[in-house]
Amino acid sequence: MAGKLKIHVDPDKCQGHSRCKSLAPELFELDEYGNAHEIGDGTVPDGLEDKAWLAKSNCPELAIDITED
Amino acid sequence: MNKPIPVTDWISDFDHTDPRWTEDPYPIWDELRAECPVVHTNRFLGVYMPTTYEAVKAIAYDTEHFSSRRIIVRNSRPPITQTAPPITSDPPEHKPAKQLLLPPFTPDAMKKLEPRVRAICNELIDQFIDEPSIDAAARYTKHIPVRAIAHMLGIPEQDGDLFIKWIHEILELGITDEETLMRAIEEMSHYFMGHIQARKSNPTDDLISTLMRARGPDGQPLSDMHVLGSLRLLLIAGIDTTWSGIGASLWHLAKTPADRDRLIAEPELMPTAIEEFLRAYSPVTMAREVIKETTISGCPIKPENMVLLSFPAANRDPAMFPDADKVLIDRKENRHAAFGLGIHRCVGSNLARMEMTVALEEWLKRIPDFRLDPAGKVTWSEGTVRGPRQLPLLLGAAR
Numbered sequence: 140m141a142g143k144l145k146i147h148v149d150p151d152k153c154q155g156h157s158r159c160k161s162l163a164p165e166l167f168e169l170d171e172y173g174n175a176h177e178i179g180d181g182t183v184p185d186g187l188e189d190k191a192w193l194a195k196s197n198c199p200e201l202a203i204d205i206t207e208d
Numbered sequence: 209m210n211k212p213i214p215v216t217d218w219i220s221d222f223d224h225t226d227p228r229w230t231e232d233p234y235p236i237w238d239e240l241r242a243e244c245p246v247v248h249t250n251r252f253l254g255v256y257m258p259t260t261y262e263a264v265k266a267i268a269y270d271t272e273h274f275s276s277r278r279i280i281v282r283n284s285r286p287p288i289t290q291t292a293p294p295i296t297s298d299p300p301e302h303k304p305a306k307q308l309l310l311p312p313f314t315p316d317a318m319k320k321l322e323p324r325v326r327a328i329c330n331e332l333i334d335q336f337i338d339e340p341s342i343d344a345a346a347r348y349t350k351h352i353p354v355r356a357i358a359h360m361l362g363i364p365e366q367d368g369d370l371f372i373k374w375i376h377e378i379l380e381l382g383i384t385d386e387e388t389l390m391r392a393i394e395e396m397s398h399y400f401m402g403h404i405q406a407r408k409s410n411p412t413d414d415l416i417s418t419l420m421r422a423r424g425p426d427g428q429p430l431s432d433m434h435v436l437g438s439l440r441l442l443l444i445a446g447i448d449t450t451w452s453g454i455g456a457s458l459w460h461l462a463k464t465p466a467d468r469d470r471l472i473a474e475p476e477l478m479p480t481a482i483e484e485f486l487r488a489y490s491p492v493t494m495a496r497e498v499i500k501e502t503t504i505s506g507c508p509i510k511p512e513n514m515v516l517l518s519f520p521a522a523n524r525d526p527a528m529f530p531d532a533d534k535v536l537i538d539r540k541e542n543r544h545a546a547f548g549l550g551i552h553r554c555v556g557s558n559l560a561r562m563e564m565t566v567a568l569e570e571w572l573k574r575i576p577d578f579r580l581d582p583a584g585k586v587t588w589s590e591g592t593v594r595g596p597r598q599l600p601l602l603l604g605a606a607r
Contacts, residue, residue: 161315161479171310196540
């Protein structure tokens with residue numbers, strides 16, 4: 140059984156394409172400039188793992204990291 | 209105006225205004241990419257073009273060797289007298305100029321604008337729904353972005369035709385005709401200066417007033433010239449780009465009934481379909497000016513040349529996108545670069561996506577059956593922004 144996934148948006152890489160927010164609104168939120176960050180500490184709730192990977196694989200700036208606890 | 213010599217060797221002598229490039233650039237880009245990640249032409253006073261996703265990305269990220277002070281490849285390089293921050297800005301001026309423009313264009317801000325755009329689409333459709341055949345570029349796609357941006361700026365939506373004329377003169381005729389270019393920029397500046405002046409005595413609740421109230425990094429209000437430059441940018445960048453995106457998507461659906469029917473049956477596919485249309489038919493090619501000698505993907509790059517930064521070509525690179533030449537409306541992984549990469553990511557990308565989505569949704573709701581009119585001809589704009597400028601369609605099943 141795999142551990143929990145954790146996501147992190149690198150604020151230096153994010154350019155505000157907001158692809159992650161539209162693919163996984165449960166996991167990402169945007170600041171006033173439209174740049175993304177993970178919600179809370181980035182722990183991916185059960186059942187949202189696919190959305191996390193989908194967001195990562197659609198980020199044009201490669202700004203999203205996923206680690207496994 | 210001299211007629212350019214037709215291209216006989218694309219690899220060493222490409223011309224992005226050649227009619228064959230305008231008509232169908234994809235096989236030309238495939239040929240160039242197969243030859244080299246960066247090709248060069250002596251036309252337009254010397255221009256490089258990266259042909260791979262990797263090379264396009266490397267240049268987009270490299271603000272040390274590549275400047276945005278010139279962003280359109282033209283026959284001449286007149287002295288830079290008018291800027292349009294942040295698109296024509298390099299670091300460190302770029303970031304503060306961009307941050308001023310970002311808040312009005314977030315996805316949440318776009319949600320507030322969406323009902324007006326839906327209404328605009330339906331007002332347009334009302335005018336031609338009973339006709340058997342129409343030019344969808346002239347009657348539909350052209351008007352949506354111009355009215356939406358006018359609405360945001362707080363200027364009359366009916367001034368749209370004027371904006372379309374200036375944009376055609378600046379982005380297309382202006383590539384080879386400096387006099388027309390300068391006159392269009394002059395007229396546009398004069399028009400917006402009037403709106404800025406009017407708001408000094410009567411502030412309004414629109415984007416022009418928002419910019420006029422904004423403070424620069426020094427804590428001072430922006431100069432009129434800065435506001436003017438940003439307005440010029442919003443108009444030039446916000447109109448025929450999205451017009452092209454909507455048009456190319458509609459063109460694809462008109463010639464691909466299977467995709468059209470699937471989108472009607474599975475409307476939840478719309479977001480992925482929009483991203484795929486953006487990838488496959490990316491309208492915008494930007495440019496950079498080389499300011500320092502460097503190497504990109506092993507190719508030497510020398511100053512005094514421009515770079516045709518072809519996001520559309522990057523988006524067709526098979527090394528980045530499997531089946532790059534196929535339009536797959538359910539493509540799951542799609543890191544396309546239609547809105548650029550790096551610090552110059554299009555400020556209006558959320559607006560463009562919203563307009564494309566709404567324009568297709570409203571069209572499909574009311575006109576589920578349509579196809580290309582075999583009696584008409586689809587024509588495409590040339591140069592910096594590529595999209596259908598004539599899109600003759602037959603509307604309805606029985607016709």
